[in-house]
Amino acid sequence: MQKILKILAAASVLLCAAAASLRAQTLTERAAPCLACHGEKGVSETPDIPSLGGQPAPYLLIQLYLFREKQRKVEIMNEMTKGFTDDDLRNFSDYIAKLPPPPALADTGDPVRMQRAGALITQFRCNSCHTLTLEGRENIPRIAHQREDYLARTLHEYKTNTRHGYDGVMAEVTQSLSDAQIADMAYFMARFR
Amino acid sequence: MILRDHSRIVLAGAFAGLLLTAPAMAQSPPAAAPAAPAAAAPAIPPGSPLFGRPDGNEAASKLAPVAPPPLPSAADKLPTAKLKVPPGFNIEVYASGIANTRSLRVGDKGTVFVGTRFGNKVSAIVKKDGKTEVKTIAEGLYRPNGLAYQNGTLYIAELSLVSKIEKVEDNLDKVNKPTVVYNELPKDEAHGWKFIGIGPDNKLYVPVGQPGNNVLNDKDHGQIRRIDLDGKNRVDVALGVRNTVGFDWHPVSKQLYFSDNGRDWASEDVPEDELNRVTKVGEHFGSPYCYQGNFLDPEHGWGKKCSDYTAPIALTGPHSAGLGMRFNSGSMFPAKYKNAIFLARHGSWNRTKKFGGDIVVYFLNKDGTVKSSEVFMSGFLVDNGYIGRPVDVEFMKDGSMLVSDDWNGAIYRVTYGKAKVASR
Numbered sequence: 001m002q003k004i005l006k007i008l009a010a011a012s013v014l015l016c017a018a019a020a021s022l023r024a025q026t027l028t029e030r031a032a033p034c035l036a037c038h039g040e041k042g043v044s045e046t047p048d049i050p051s052l053g054g055q056p057a058p059y060l061l062i063q064l065y066l067f068r069e070k071q072r073k074v075e076i077m078n079e080m081t082k083g084f085t086d087d088d089l090r091n092f093s094d095y096i097a098k099l100p101p102p103p104a105l106a107d108t109g110d111p112v113r114m115q116r117a118g119a120l121i122t123q124f125r126c127n128s129c130h131t132l133t134l135e136g137r138e139n140i141p142r143i144a145h146q147r148e149d150y151l152a153r154t155l156h157e158y159k160t161n162t163r164h165g166y167d168g169v170m171a172e173v174t175q176s177l178s179d180a181q182i183a184d185m186a187y188f189m190a191r192f193r
Numbered sequence: 194m195i196l197r198d199h200s201r202i203v204l205a206g207a208f209a210g211l212l213l214t215a216p217a218m219a220q221s222p223p224a225a226a227p228a229a230p231a232a233a234a235p236a237i238p239p240g241s242p243l244f245g246r247p248d249g250n251e252a253a254s255k256l257a258p259v260a261p262p263p264l265p266s267a268a269d270k271l272p273t274a275k276l277k278v279p280p281g282f283n284i285e286v287y288a289s290g291i292a293n294t295r296s297l298r299v300g301d302k303g304t305v306f307v308g309t310r311f312g313n314k315v316s317a318i319v320k321k322d323g324k325t326e327v328k329t330i331a332e333g334l335y336r337p338n339g340l341a342y343q344n345g346t347l348y349i350a351e352l353s354l355v356s357k358i359e360k361v362e363d364n365l366d367k368v369n370k371p372t373v374v375y376n377e378l379p380k381d382e383a384h385g386w387k388f389i390g391i392g393p394d395n396k397l398y399v400p401v402g403q404p405g406n407n408v409l410n411d412k413d414h415g416q417i418r419r420i421d422l423d424g425k426n427r428v429d430v431a432l433g434v435r436n437t438v439g440f441d442w443h444p445v446s447k448q449l450y451f452s453d454n455g456r457d458w459a460s461e462d463v464p465e466d467e468l469n470r471v472t473k474v475g476e477h478f479g480s481p482y483c484y485q486g487n488f489l490d491p492e493h494g495w496g497k498k499c500s501d502y503t504a505p506i507a508l509t510g511p512h513s514a515g516l517g518m519r520f521n522s523g524s525m526f527p528a529k530y531k532n533a534i535f536l537a538r539h540g541s542w543n544r545t546k547k548f549g550g551d552i553v554v555y556f557l558n559k560d561g562t563v564k565s566s567e568v569f570m571s572g573f574l575v576d577n578g579y580i581g582r583p584v585d586v587e588f589m590k591d592g593s594m595l596v597s598d599d600w601n602g603a604i605y606r607v608t609y610g611k612a613k614v615a616s617r
Contacts, residue, residue: 058260058262061262061263061264062260062263065263065264065292065311066263066311069311069312069313070313070333071311071312071313071335071336086264089263089264090264122248125246125248127254128246128253128254128257129254129257131254132254138260139260140257158382161380161381161382164335164382165382166258166260166311167258167260168381168382168383168384168385168405169257169258169383171381171382171383172382172383172404172405172406175404175405
């Protein structure tokens with residue numbers, strides 16, 4: 001299964017890259033390669049690639065900036081944003097912020113696990129900065145109904161200081177998380193209602 | 194569904210959702226007893242960085258680090274006209290359009306070097322024939338926040354290494370790549386960005402913050418380190434330092450003074466941030482056991498005594514985030530400001546009513562203690578929101594003072610006397 005996911009991910013990265021090389025005119029056209037991977041309606045169906053629907057524009061702007069500056073390192077994103085002007089960054093973040101938020105997974109999850117994981121969300125105060133509905137605000141991303149694989153990977157990257165955020169807050173709060181707790185939290189965030 | 198403070202409500206909500214949307218699940222035994230009392234969220238484990246962060250308090254839940262806009266403000270959108278300084282002083286824009294301007298250093302030939310926390314570049318500002326030119330002199334760096342300059346060499350502190358560029362001002366259009374001087378530094382993101390300086394002893398001072406809000410640390414964190422300019426002979430000069438992002442040496446006594454930021458989430462008003470003075474090598478300044486000289490930490494302070502640690506010489510306000518500081522040894526400002534400390538308070542985030550966002554001047558007694566203080570430059574904080582945030586101060590050869598503003602990506606210059614606009 002892991003192998004298949006990896007192949008799928010690699011293939012989609014190639015597709016995205018190919019699409020990106022076409023210089024389009026309008027913002028909608030220019031954003032098409034982004035959405036090819038991240039999902040046309042704000043919901044990513046590509047393994048490991050986040051849904052962008054419902055993300056606050058200030059968060060998107062910061063991430064695009066960090067990609068362009070290669071402070072957050074994801075090769076394809078660094079490549080895609082390489083030639084972006086400041087205005088490009090602003091326009092793309094405003095455009096993408098209009099995508100509708102992703103819904104919760106249809107699979108409502110194992111109730112025992114949901115209970116355990118929900119308690120973790122409170123214990124680790126995710127619902128403080130990310131708001132009670134986990135929708136995020138301003139520079140703080142929406143984590144509600146994000147892709148489970150992406151959430152788990154990101155938490156793990158914060159814990160190991162390899163995801164470079166704007167400030168040290170996430171690196172700090174993830175220090176004591178175990179892999180099992182990370183898996184539970186991602187499970188919950190993707191599914192809760 | 195709303196994730197409330199009480200885990201009970203979270204879980205009841207989760208179960209309600211399950212029952213409504215998944216009838217098949219509802220028939221299974223585990224879901225059949227949703228009314229059973231849910232286990233309370235486990236208490237926060239000792240030593241967790243989350244300790245003290247209130248659960249479900251509405252006012253507290255609105256607080257999070259204030260993120261500056263990543264892109265610099267346009268020159269005509271700067272808040273310069275709203276900034277205030279005492280009578281007789283003038284403010285002008287020295288440079289703008291440089292993203293996330295942080296540490297400032299001035300070279301022997303008058304070049305102003307600018308570090309950044311979120312970009313990958315170090316910039317150099319050159320004034321020539323009334324024109325301002327901004328050049329990128331190093332790029333592809335990671336959090337190049339800290340800068341130091343001596344005898345033609347610029348030192349750059351990234352998150353976990355220090356490098357240098359020799360003869361940096363000789364040809365700013367063709368600057369050599371920085372070469373690494375020192376990299377025996379932790380890679381923590383939390384409090385990992387650095388301020389650096391070169392002391393009167395010709396040694397490089399490099400701080401390492403504690404890797405979290407309020408955490409115990411090993412021997413490689415929570416300190417100001419001194420190394421030779423070639424990176425050798427480490428000595429930990431100050432311990433119990435939570436996170437200093439500014440220090441300087443007294444022009445006469447040559448003692449090291451540093452700002453330190455107190456912990457978050459203890460309360461709105463306590464502890465205050467600190468201004469400290471190092472009088473002997475290896476002094477311990479209290480964190481995370483004792484803050485502000487008299488506040489034993491509710492988590493780590495048990496069994497400790499504040500009298501075992503060096504108390505600050507001044508408290509600089511709750512959550513006010515005192516960052517860059519310099520002594521004014523120049524002669525442009527009136528005599529009362531001679532050898533006084535100018536401290537940039539970046540401004541709070543962990544406080545309902547924001548505090549700071551200004552430059553405060555500290556006047557010293559002959560013995561090096563603080564006599565009094567007053568706000569010198571203000572106006573960055575308007576209606577509980579920032580229109581700018583001062584990060585670092587640096588004096589130019591003529592005695593004027595530069596102030597970096599990472600919110601707007603700009604640098605202001607404060608002069609005294611008849612307004613002379615250097616940039617025109």
